[in-house]
Amino acid sequence: MTSMKRTLIVLQLILFLLCAAYAQTPNQDDDVIRVETDVTNLPFTASDKNTRFVTTLQQSDIRVREDGVEQQLFTFQRETARPLSIAFLIDISQSEERTLPEEKRAARSFIESVIQSKKDQAAIIPFTGSAFLEQGLTRDVFAIYRALERVEVAQPSYLGSGRPLTGITSGPGMKRPPQEGSTAIWEAIALTASEVLGKSPGQRRRAIILLTDGRDTTSRLEASEAIAGALDAETVIYAIGIGDSKYQGVDHDVLRNVAERTGGRAFFPKKDVDLKSVFTEIEQELRTQYLIAYSSTNKNRNGAYRQIRIEVTNPLLQAEQLKLRYRPGYFAKPLAK
Numbered sequence: 001m002t003s004m005k006r007t008l009i010v011l012q013l014i015l016f017l018l019c020a021a022y023a024q025t026p027n028q029d030d031d032v033i034r035v036e037t038d039v040t041n042l043p044f045t046a047s048d049k050n051t052r053f054v055t056t057l058q059q060s061d062i063r064v065r066e067d068g069v070e071q072q073l074f075t076f077q078r079e080t081a082r083p084l085s086i087a088f089l090i091d092i093s094q095s096e097e098r099t100l101p102e103e104k105r106a107a108r109s110f111i112e113s114v115i116q117s118k119k120d121q122a123a124i125i126p127f128t129g130s131a132f133l134e135q136g137l138t139r140d141v142f143a144i145y146r147a148l149e150r151v152e153v154a155q156p157s158y159l160g161s162g163r164p165l166t167g168i169t170s171g172p173g174m175k176r177p178p179q180e181g182s183t184a185i186w187e188a189i190a191l192t193a194s195e196v197l198g199k200s201p202g203q204r205r206r207a208i209i210l211l212t213d214g215r216d217t218t219s220r221l222e223a224s225e226a227i228a229g230a231l232d233a234e235t236v237i238y239a240i241g242i243g244d245s246k247y248q249g250v251d252h253d254v255l256r257n258v259a260e261r262t263g264g265r266a267f268f269p270k271k272d273v274d275l276k277s278v279f280t281e282i283e284q285e286l287r288t289q290y291l292i293a294y295s296s297t298n299k300n301r302n303g304a305y306r307q308i309r310i311e312v313t314n315p316l317l318q319a320e321q322l323k324l325r326y327r328p329g330y331f332a333k334p335l336a337k
Contacts, residue, residue, distance in 0.1 A: 044290050061314040079290060086115075086206075087124075088211070094156070096242070111144055192208055205289070209282065265281075
């Protein structure tokens with residue numbers, strides 16, 4: 001064998017090994033924590049007493065307790081580029097007739113500034129008694145715009161082309177399926193979490209932007225079940241309370257509860273111009289988060305709810321009265337086999 005042939009064989013071998021190593025290297029968009037099956041991922045935001053976001057926290061500034069037991073973190077990072085999966089869940093009952101045009105304009109502006117088509121996804125889901133998948137999760141911004149334009153108030157039936165989301169069964173002792181003209185907020189949240197966001201692949205920030213007056217009339221589920229579904233899909237809810245005063249107005253307490261128990265926030269714009277600023281705040285929060293991850297010391301995966309608490313340990317930051325926002329717990333489901 002000539003020296004030239006030996007050199008070529010060696011070069012081919014090196015090239016083969018480099019290609020193999022590259023194929024096994026995790027994609028930048030997929031966290032290395034995906035190789036762990038028993039991992040709790042917990043995004044959170046920090047703001048000061050003037051509601052300004054704090055972006056300088058270090059891992060040593062906080063600790064995490066689960067059911068009172070301190071956990072060992074193996075990931076702490078500031079998140080700015082994690083892909084988003086966002087579902088716009090839009091109440092199209094009669095109480096939204098006056099405000100829907102402005103809701104759509106503000107949502108379009110939000111999509112223009114937030115959705116980055118190479119990695120982010122959005123879905124459009126109007127709902128009354130049923131939730132309709134007018135546009136499934138897509139990176140196609142123009143498809144999202146077209147779906148948003150098709151959303152109109154039900155008169156009383158939904159007139160769009162989206163298919164109804166299903167998966168909640170009725171049976172003895174349960175309410176009948178909601179009828180057209182009614183409002184089933186909790187069913188819409190649960191189905192959006194399980195059938196849309198819960199099926200989006202990879203390490204993503206999943207969020208529901210819920211536009212409604214908060215007045216559920218016919219859900220077969222309780223609000224607590226909708227919250228559990230969102231937690232199960234690692235989905236945060238941003239509730240925007242908007243409606244018409246002649247239809248009883250907005251239920252502030254209900255919307256605060258469903259948002260805060262998933263780590264989100266509730267907003268109550270008083271004027272049309274305030275709606276755009278609400279979307280701006282949501283955008284800032286989605287892009288100004290930290291991610292922590294740990295493997296729970298409790299290995300009993302029995303489906304029970306576990307309470308999470310993030311505590312500031314830095315005395316200087318404690319004096320600043322930081323506000324941390326995160327989902328307060330999760331259900332420890334059995335691991336997939």
